[in-house]
Amino acid sequence: MTVQGQDFGRTANSEEAPFRFRPSRPFRYPDDFPWKGALHARAVPVIMFKPLADQKNALSGTKGEERLFAAAQRLLALYHNLNLEPLFVIHAGLPAKELSKGHKKKGKPGGLPALACKMALLGCRVFLLAGEREMWKALENLVSDPVLFHPAAFPYTRRSTLCCLLELAANSPKISHCPCSLAGPGWPIYLAKGDLASLALGTASLDDIARQAQDKDLLDELSTLPQDPLQERYASLLQKSLSPEEALALLRFLNVPERGIAHAMAVGRTAKVLAMHYILKGEPVDEALSCAAGYVHDIAKGFGHHEKIGGHFLDFLGLSDLARCVRDHRDLVLAKDEDVSPRELVYLADKYCFGPRFVPLERRFGMKMELFADNEKAVAGIQKRLSHALALEKRIRRELKKSPADIARDTLN
Structure with missing residues (x-):
């Protein structure tokens, strides 16, 4: 498969068959445990990065990049805790030629390419892509399971919300789902394979799918809370409980x-x-x-x-x-x-x-x-x-x- 951009996780090979991430491990819960589907649902978490608003140059090292890396670590721990291996996609919004050059400062890459390197050093699979359309096409070809699409700018989603999404996915895998809050559709959104194909073809938008997919009974006010150092303690206190x-x-x-x-x-x-x-x-x-x-x-x-x-x-x-x-x-x-x-x-x-x-x-x-x-x-x-x-x-x-x-x-x- 050919991806416009850089793969920091492996050498690109167009002859390779699509890979599958490992399924959830068999948790040892009682026989009468309420949920079983969420323990074994198959889905690939895809965490997308875009330059934050306070970055004047998408490739320059700023506090915005540090916030993105902090969000990446939080989301990595969240999904690893469910034994799901995330795929990180960095959408720089730049032409591929310029993106491949990166930006160097004192001999070190800065900005989003530097973030990609940091994530790769953590053992993560990371792709740098030039545009959103390329991302959907790449994901359609790359993954054989449905996708949990999660912008890194919203890293405070509760584990309970992910479990609910996985339970929904186990019961209705051909339908997209997402949580909601008073602000509207939340993150992540569980993208069924059919909707992922529509995004790759350009016949549907993510906003339209999210509006149709939101579940009013899957309420999580943290799912639309943006990454902010001032919100960190507030979100951490609320994540172990519910309103x-x-x-x-x-x-x-x-x-x-x-x-x-x-x-x-x-x-x-x-x-x-x-x-x-x-x-x-x-x-x-x-x-x-x-x-x-x-x-x-x-x-x-x-x-x-x-x-x-x-x-x-x-x-x-x-x-x-x-x-x-x-x-x-x-x-x-x-x-x-x-x-x-x-x-x-x-x-x-x-x-x-x-x-x-x-x-x-x-x-x-x-x-x-x-x-x-x-x-x-x-x-x-x-x-x-x-x-x-x-x-x-x-x-x-x-x-x-x-x-x-x-x-x-x-x-x-």
Whole structure:
């Protein structure tokens, strides 16, 4: 295959057959793990670079190039974590003749060719191309799997979003998909082979495909957040969790029934209001995390040990802050020297919610004991969990100077 530009990853050979990247390794998750498709979906991540706006000359070394390299490292780690090998395409927007010369400063290449060299030294497959049309033609001939197309200028997409895209790809590989945000279609976009061919022929534009491919239930506000050193810490803090709106969208993406969503929303609202009471007392409890964790606490409902499977699932999605809350929502004991956190608030809020309605702790656990009245061991376990819930309720009442049961009742009624 002939590519207009430079291949920093291998010697170009027009006689070579298209290559395939290795499939995802077989993760050792439980047999009743919610998703299987995302573990083994085939797709080639293609990360595209363009000169950033603050680069006066596309081939000169600037802070813009440093930002691009930082974005490349972030995206490389993101895709390697899913055992996917990215292909890096550097679109310089320059004639091929000028591009091949590069720009040298003190005997070293600068700008985008220097970025290509850095990526190649990391063991990445990198191509320098002169234009966007050449890129689509090259990709159509080069890859035999669908493509996850990802501009490097938007490197903050969550791992959970990639997992959702791969799950969609496994279930409908001939349809393109992409996440969305309030700003519009997000990144990356999963390009089916048919749409990749249309881009190579020039019969479709990437913007048109993205508008049609966006999934309203695949919400990720970070997928349209541009690379910026000022955003780095902000994005890093948000990547291990979801906003309440994103958490609710994830439930709908997973086709959770309305009955389950009603209960989840009741738990989320209750946990959020309890967190707000702590904030009014000057305690830094994250109300957004409390609400989002409440929404997804039953994300694996229907599976045995659903709290453990749910935590495992959210860890797989890269949402470790949510996973910690979900994993312990069935039963927990808070040490005296530990502060109350969203984990404890979600746990207690769940105990106050029978479906979407308020119920006192004694009644909630009493119903369970009636259900298992013939099983002494089960009744003993329920009584033990009730004692744990009452102990936490007593502590929160002491710290807030108000009954958490009354707060939950006012919130839900």
